Amino acid sequence: MEPLLEIKNLACGYQTQPVFTHVNLKLYPKQLSGLVGPSGCGKTTLIKTILGLAHPWAGEIWFRGQQLQPGVSPPKVGYVPQVETVDWSFPVTAEEVVMMGRYRRRNVSPFPSKRDRQVARELLYRVGVEDVAHQPIGELSGGQQQRVFIARALVGEPDIVLLDEPTSSSDLRVQHELLHLLAELNQQGLTILLSTHDLNSVATHLPWVVCFNHGIIAQGEPTEVFTPQTLKQTFGGEMVVIREGDRILIASSLSTLRHRMQDNLPSILRQTH
């Protein structure tokens, strides 16, 4: 199968400091992948380079068999930025945020058309937040804000959606709901790449992971990739990995692991321990 997105020997950085080098990656249609690595390892820069928001120092990005010009966004791509970069006091409602995504329709009128509103409502319904359409974005919960942004990313019927740390500031329940939503969208045919530093969510929900730290360390299914050696190389510290069939639990120390197990884990893992 031809990859939807192919990255060949990509390098990027700021000023004179390289952020990542020699990145080779293939994303296939309908793939749901997680880009996993510690804070400051270059995940956001890689996503921004793919989106044409950062200029690569070297390498090529191919989308549907076409090479992209540096600094040019791929066609039919959706993007959900990190929540920390968003001005939540900006005076717009959830519906207006989603309608922003219809910019390519080239409608000159500042007033939204019936079709604009209809599309926005349908997408908000699809991601489960149609009841907050008229609420200012600053008044929504963290999970609702993420869903509104996912709805905006879906407006142009994209082939692929890139999400930068979508679970970073949510509690465990919201994280699971969000990852379930992404899994649902993926089952409907959408290719998804999301960055995260939360290993356990990835291990539970994502079928493919890319361990990243200024370059790709390893990639594959979580059961294969999440080994103490790979995680040490990625996160720079010892990690404890417990396996039970296709389930994995990862923690930075045994005491953290015990704590997590008491709180959240399925009984099967508790018995194993």
Next chain:
Amino acid sequence: MDLLLRPFQYEFFSRALLVAMLAGLLCGVMGVYITTRRMSYIAHGLSHAILGGAVLSYVLQLNFYIGAGIWGFISALVIQFLTGRKIYADAAIGIVTTASFALGIAIISTYRQFTKSFEAALFGNVLGVTPNDVWVVTCVTIALLALVFIFYRPLLFWSFDRDVAKVHGVPVLAMDVLFALMLAAMLVTTLQILGVTLIISAIIIPASIARLLSDRFGTMMIYAAVLGAGISFIGIYLSYYFDIASGASVVLLSTIVFGIVLLWTNFNQRRKRRTLDSHLL
């Protein structure tokens, strides 16, 4: 009645009211972009930078609007260029605008005959506007409002989230340049009404009042336009009776309106919260 209509018998006063209303309306609309993008400091700085261009165009015998407008536009672009190159945005604004302002002062101190014009540039002289100025302010207001109407969607997206806007196909660099042009044009044409030191109030106060009253960008623009025009009209009208500087009168009135709306919105919020609490208990 005669007493109320007395100011209108002076042609210069009617002209001043019309120009002030147009400027207030324009500053109100543009102020929504400036405050929501947290650019108040850049607008304040640019108004100072334009003084350098205004004085230089006088010395070089260029048209004030063209000379000062180009100067303001270039200053805005230089600030954008410097920002992000290891220089923080506020520092870039400080460097460019104070250098430009200092150039204006240096030229003024060389050519002593500027003293009166310098005062007008600093504090505004709305009563001194000529019929030609009325035409310029009218044309620029219409042109900028037309640009806001045409580019409403891309400018809104660009204001909210520049990166995502680019991914969705908004030409963000073109929006940067367009907005710098609009900002320079607005400041140059409205500068003589309130002056370098007070113009920022006409930009940020109506927009801030509108923010207290609405959570929607478009509605904020309508409120800010009406408030800007209304406050400028009433402020200048009152300055006739209180015999105070017209610019100061507009600024003081807008601050009073801001204070009243702030108290009213806070009171309303508390009342709503109390009602909600009583329903819950």
